[in-house]
Amino acid sequence: MQTDFLVIGSGIAGLSFAIKTAKNFPDKEITILTKANTDETNTKYAQGGIAVMSGHDSDTFDQHIQDTLIAGDGLCNREIVEIVVKEGPERVAELIEWGANFDKDSKGEYLQGKEGGHSQHRILHHKDITGFEIERALLTEMQQYPNIKVYNHWFVIDIITQHHLGYLVTKSTSDIECYGVYALNLHNGKTERILSRVTLMASGGVGQVYRTTTNPSIATGDGIAMVYRAKGRIENMEFIQFHPTAMYQPNTHQSFLITEAVRGDGGILRNHKGEAFMERYDSRKDLAPRDIVARAIDNEMKRSGTEFVYLDCRQMDKERFLQHFPNIYEACKRNGIDVFEQMIPVAPAAHYCCGGIKTDEHGCSSIRYLYACGECAATGLHGANRLASNSLLEALVFAHRCAEHATALFHNTSWKTEVPAWDTSGTTDPREMILITQGLKELQSTMSDYVGIVRNNIRLKRAMRRLDLLFEESQELYASTTLSPQLCELRNLITIGYLIVKSAELRQESRGLHFTTDYPEKAAILQNVVL
Known part of the structure; x- marks a missing residue:
């Protein structure tokens, strides 16, 4: 297969990029690959909303910028924060033009939560x-753009670079180029070579590396793992955001999220004694940033020996709750x-990975002709902790920026037709799926028990x-058996686990979402961990 633009993922980042690119190049083909159904994305499960400067006299760009910088705990790239906040209203207006409906009051004004x-x-x-x-x-x-082709149930295995042409590619190689991907067609079990002139990685998050997550089963960090294997730069993987309020359901892997907006409307966190405990941890109480609230809940559970706390909504207005939630x-x-x-x-x-594929202000990764956008990208917006509801805004702004840059770049690109076909020689069908499923359980237990909200060197x-x-x-299995989505996801999740642990080891301080009992204070020198 050959395509002009290849998009990996069909969430807000991938679809926005595809639509914009289809407008810019009506005579070129844009191909979207997704490993499940088109609408099965992390975007689909976002509850709370999209943060954008309200336009009211009480709100300003500077306030949104400051809120983001404070949440990011000193590691945000201020230039990127200003770009996202200031370009956000135009991108959201565009989304509304495309038909997105946001709640309004009786006067027709948009309702905006906190x-x-x-x-x-x-x-x-x-x-x-x-x-x-x-x-x-x-x-x-x-649907308005016939030059966008969507292929459901295609699992992308690896991006294609000079490595596949027989050249030595290392982290120090300065001119790594992306020529497309190898992808497993789940309809027929064949691994296909897909060549592209421009590729966008919009593959979503990594939540499945943990035992309990709010993310859907597709969130296995595939894009980040692929780029790392291709010697691309990965940044800030130690900052994994745990959403403070997922509904506690014993023995349930995918937890139902209770959006932060419930606390914004008056929900109160209480411990098993019925005490509203957040005032002991932060002056902002229940509306402190997520890293603070998650650690507070974790501490309350450890103190009481319980597996959950309570979110009290009994005092909230019934009609309003039913309307909003x-x-x-x-x-x-x-x-x-x-x-x-x-x-x-x-x-x-x-809940959310604040690190990922390191990109610049245009969404360019360290690999030429490869862009990254959405949760899989580390743009510099989130720093050490993502401010609530900034992720959808980031995806819109950077999908636009990626599309603009790719439009200017496109005429200098071509297909690399000498890329070899996928080699399946020497492999057999897997005899025991238990080897894969048990490996996944061991990985998730390891990450949850040792690399959770609170960490230490041991x-x-x-x-x-x-x-x-x-x-x-997993490498033994990968080398000797035919490919399956389960094996590829395990391979990717192990890579993600390694990146999180290695980054956590290198950050010898407590900052944002990374809290270690060995270094409970912030360090004087701020720096991002790049692998």
Whole structure:
């Protein structure tokens, strides 16, 4: 296969880029690859909303910038923060033009919520399924462009570089180029070579590396792992955000998220004694940034020996709650909880990766002709901790910037037709799937037990030893058996685990989402960890 533009992933980042590129090049082909159904993305599960300067006299660009910098705990790139915040309103207006519906009041004015770390009400939302609504609007808009081709159930294995042409490629190679990808066609089991002139990695997050996550099953860090294998630069992987309030459901891997907007509307966190405990940890109480709230909950659980705390919504206005959070109400009801009579059991769950593929202000990775956007990218916006609802805004702004830069670059690109076909010689069908499934369980247990909200050097060392063994075992399987999505995902998740642990070992301080008992204070010198 050959295509002009290749997009890996069909969330807000990938679809926005594809639509813009299709407009700019109506005679060129844009190909989207996704390993599941087109709408099965992290975007779809975003509840809270999209943060954008409200336009009210009480809110300013500078306030949004400062809120982002404060949440990022000294590691944000201020230039990038200013770009995202100031370009955000135009990108959101464009999204509204494409048909995204955000909630309005009786006067037709947009309702804007407030979440942890924000000094103002600036969160646009569609009830408590904002991501679902954005995904719907983008998919509808995409239908207008016949030059966008979507291939569902294609699993991208690796990006193609000079390495596949027989050249030595290392981290110090300055001119690595992306020529496309090798992808497993899940319809027929064949691994295909897909050549492209420009490639966008928009593959989403890494939540499945942990035992409990708010992310869907597709969030296996594929794009980040692929770029690392291709010797691209990866940054700040130690900063994994745990959402403070996922519904506690024993033995459930994918947790139901209780959006931060519930606390923004008056929900109160309480421990098993019924005490509102957040005032002991931060003056902002329940609306402190997520890293602070997650650590506070973790500490309360450890002090009491319990597996969850409570989110108390009983004092909230019933009509308003049902209007703003109908899906949360129904989810709680399905689990036997009447939110107006009972408190919701909640616990932190892996939610968002603040690091990823290192990019510049145009979304360019360290590999030529390869862009990265969305959760898989480390743009410099989030620093050590993402401010609530900034991720959807970041994806919109950088999808636009990637598309603009790729438009200017495109005429200097061509296909590398001498790329060899995928070699399957010497492999057999896997005889025991248990080798893969058990490896995944061991990985998730290792990461959750040793590399969670609170860390130390002993835990990190143990985690690395176990990851080394898992890596060896998975490589043996990868070299000797035919490919399957399960094996490829395990391979990628082990790589993600390694990147998180290695970055955590290198950061000898506590900052943002990375808290270690060996170095409980911040260091004087700020720097990003690049692998």
